[in-house]
Amino acid sequence: MKTKRAMILVSTDAESLRLGANELLENLNEALEAYQLFDEVDIATITDAERSNIQPFVVVYPEATVYGPVKPGDARYLVEEHLYKGRVAEDLLAPPKTLTGQIGSLRAHKGYNPAEQRIVLEHAGRIDPENIEDCIAHNGYEALGKALTELSPEQIIDIVEKSGLQGRGGAGFLTGRKWKFVRAAKGEKKYVICNADESEPGTFKDRIVLEGDPHIILEAMAIAGYAVGADEGYIYIRGEYGHAYRRLKHAIEQAEEFGFLGKNIFNTNFNFHIHLHAGAGAYVCGEETALIESIEGKRGEPRPRPPYPVTRGLWDKPTTVNNVETLANVPAIIRNGPEWYRSFGTPSSPGTKVYTIMGNVNFSGVIEVPMGITLREVINIYAKGMKPGSVLKLAQTGGSSGSIIPAALQDVPMDFESFRKAGVSLGSGALLICDQHTCIVDLVKVLLQFFRFESCGKCTPCRVGTQRSYEIVDRISKGQGKPEDLDTLQYLIAEMERASNCGLGQTATVPIRDMLKYFRTEVEAHILLGSCPTGVCEMNLELETAKV
């Protein structure tokens, strides 16, 4: 495959079409031909309702320059300036304010990689994570100093709430509000817990933060402690992350030495201690109450809620449990203010999101981009396209408990609200991109194998539901399914969702639900025809006859 040096995206939503997007597209093609740029430049269409006032618009990558509104007559000028002469067509540039938060407003970094907006990962990979001085030279602990010496706890909570920061563990709860609850909760003793039990398959964003910039977490936890009125914090890190554990341990020692943790931080009367606590291998401990049980030296079995940890958490004291990525946003918000933070992302989901990309694509890894970019943009721009010969069939967003979405939904902006509307969960930010050789039944079977293994076994709907649904899907994958199996699955997932004690059992149903919603025919082929359309599943039809 010849590599292209640029890509043009043209908006083709209803409004753009009304304003001549088709003609614009035609003219752009003509101009590309006139300048003999066809081999070097890709052109494609997009739909993006968020940029409603600049239609029709054109985005040119890799620089991610946004032009709009572009009239059909501007096409030749745009191609000549930007793609032939290699400079920005200034007078066609979309007004910057309307672009905030969209990928189009990003400046490309030096080199060939597409533009990112790094807040969480700002320093990861750029500083020596074992050297606190290097960290301090890059704004490290500046926000903590500002918080302790210039701001009251209430002001901090107010700033974080105004920033609109939502929990990045998957649920999307407002962080500022959570802190407010903990601050308001009765009791002298309170705790801050950093949930670093990143076990959602396909998710390794937190590992990158912990390994690349451990001090950002310590700083954020101390700020959280000051805000909610806690003097003690725990980092619960999964046992498998040995390297990150050592980095954090070292970072805590250094921070104590420099007086950023411990007693009288920044010569104030604020004290804060952090315990580093390693898990021992249990997916369910990512659930906050299971995590708390685990710290307390018990099996990681989630507690019934309410009471929520904000009133009764660790050792029954008010506790805020925040995800690594969530916390890593906090220092920058304190330094730059809530308005700054709101200039990224979408109005309902401000800020950035760290995604891990993997699967049948040319580039796997971590990116941080504003909330609201689409899956198509991620695949085409950041993942550098599907592997040769691969066509997108489906993507799984957010790890095992995330949604399976068909290619048809790849233009839904990835933010909490848009996804919620589309019935999709954003989850942890893992993006598993699967091509046409992926069998939905096989994939869901793998996911259910995971859930039946990881179910803690405390409540029946989850313990039995994950096992039974695995058995059914396993049967279907061998060509031994019965038509009524699909109804049984529907029934099972409804009960699991309704009656499971925690998120594990409730979300274990998502892959099944999406399989039946988007790929029913493929499942039925396994059952009715006894064959796997993609040829992935090994059929074992003999067994069925033997059984009968």
Added chain:
Amino acid sequence: MNAPVVESEVKAVVAQAIENHGKTFDALIPILSEINHTLGYIPAEAIREVKKQIHGPTSNVYVSESRLYGLASFYDMLSTQPRGRHVIKFCENAPCHIVGGKAIWDALRETLELENGETTSDNKWTLLTTSCIGLCSVGPVLLVDDDMYGNVTVEQIPEILGYYE
């Protein structure tokens, strides 16, 4: 790892783990993890010793053997059974599966003639599946003891196994 466990050794290992992590409830899992790491698994004697040693004049922590056993059997990284000299953990999650994990798993089982959870008769290998270890960008992934291998192909398996005595 996995040398025959003698009682006095267990006592010393448990004492060391308790000294490192303290006599508190939140130290229980770290203590068991350390014992598991040193001995290769958590023998019944170790559980008895933890119960005995963690309670004392300086500590009001009392834990039953059943609670400790409950922990050792709940968490995946802890084992109540002896394992082989080398433990292979293969990631069986979707991201590795999609990029060819199943072929690796089949090849591992065939080469070692083991099923999930089994140990070879010469005690050299234990084969396990593991949940995601966060190395998804280089899948399929497997771990031998603490060594990580990414982008594994079927052809590489004999070579990887050959590194271990």
